[in-house]
Amino acid sequence: MQNSDVARFFEELADLLEVDGANPFRIRAYRKAVRTIGSLPDSIADIINDEDRKLTDLPGIGKDLAAKIAGIVETGRLHQLDEINEKFPPGVRDMLRMSGVGPKKVAVLFNDLSVTSLDELKQAAENGRVAALKGFGEKTEQSILEQIDRVAEAGNRFHIDIAMREADAILDDLLQLESVVQAKVAGSCRRRKETVGDLDLLATSIAPAEAMDRLAEHESVDKVLARGETKQRVRLRSGIEMDLRVVADESYGAAMQYFTGSKEHNIVIRRRAQERGLKVNEYGVFRGEELIAGQTEEDVYAAVDLPWIPPELREDRGEIPLAEQDQLPTLVELQDIRGDLHMHTTATDGRNSIEEMVEAAKARGLKYIAITDHSKRVTMANGLDAERLREHWRAIDEVRGRISDIDVMCGIECDILEDGRMDLDDEVLSEADWVVAVLHYGLKQPREQIQKRLLNAIRCPYVTAIGHPSGRIVLKRPGADVGYKDVFKAAADFGVMMEINAHPSRLDLDDVHAAAARDQNIPIVISTDAHSTAGFDVMRYGVNQARRAGLEKKDVANTRTFKQFCKMLRTA
């Protein structure tokens, strides 16, 4: 059982308790537990089995929750959840995913209309039975009908790259207005989470209505959902919902801090303010009626005796104590990256030749790269056997002779087979400059087998890094059940690096495990896995993930010069 599985029990329970009208603070406690478990680098099961550790030492886990967690790990069940599932069928939770429909409304839909699924809700709405309910009306019914197909199909979260592209296009447009002084993205997008549920834009202007009009007319806006004096909510054609807040310049910092979140981070900030006899809201920091800070974020943090905290860290995962002690990391930046150690060419499933990839890498300012096409197991991608690989390396060597100012390594993305063997023999692997070992198949194997495969790869003397360790696809497929603790220990012992795959669909290592790897002094490489020259552009998402993990330049191996980087490679 993975931590995310345990977390899911409490997430489901919290959702259903909310529909049931339970004590909101109890629900909050369950949600906090979901976050705590989700941001835990070690397996919950390991902690339970560890003599020296107690679940109750974890923040937000008391006696009751510790017992429930232990029960889940042991039996695979949570009886409170079984109980409440008797009351509410599984479709009830799906209804909560629609915006404008919260737990109270879901309860009415279920109790008064006996609607138990999105399908049934759709029928009820089409027949006008929803609008007739007390507390509902025409508009609510219409809103449900507009959302229901999309929510049923795709859920309501989006990859960070899509969100950032949408936000940037609209921000550029808003900044065209004379009256708009500043416009930036806030919310989870600014925190660079791997997925976002919606977009928050913040602008300062003396003419809010003008900014809102401009947004409403933007080509990517499908519909205005709500509009007030300072706030407008729209739905984009892509399905993403977006809030625009327009504030006065003197409140910009406070509003930015407020709307960047996370909610959990802000709760701690506001509690600190309370302790100091202050109140923080989106308009500023107040002592009584008096505004004492708010123009910049730095001012807001200073008011509660903290240095400015980078948005990527604002998750209440330990950043506040660090800030208090002035120990915040200096996060790695995109400009720090000098090399890219994972990419493909036309030899397998890439779209560009060796030469095109090398030139494109050079044009982006990279000083060294490793070309890592697939090994033979990946037949779909025309993976290379030993003979073709050697031929490919000769071709790389030939390009290397012609192009200067960039070092090119002869690499391979070598599959770790289902039985734990490497897809290519030691003999050919020993000739490589760089070997990224990866899992592509058998990701659903039990933990022990996944473990065996990864440890075998790490023990293979020619493997230099483990690529996209879990094999997850964001929003689509969960990763393998990786026992990170043992994997990291082995990687540290054998001098194998761990990859953060920068592709927005992978971002694997995730932030939590990247931080755990760093804590074991394992060098991290951030690589694009480019399948075309345009593929290099995703590097920034990998860097974002590293920043969320709190990684500094020194923690990331491919910020080094080529010479320094080579010195970090294990010697077989």
Next chain:
DNA sequence: GCCGTTTTCGGCCCGACTGTTTTCAGTCG
């Protein structure tokens, strides 16, 4: 549910906006 140099009970962040309302509950971030 958790938590405690204001501790074992009584707290637990704060405001905007909508829709369905005759004064505000629900939802959202």
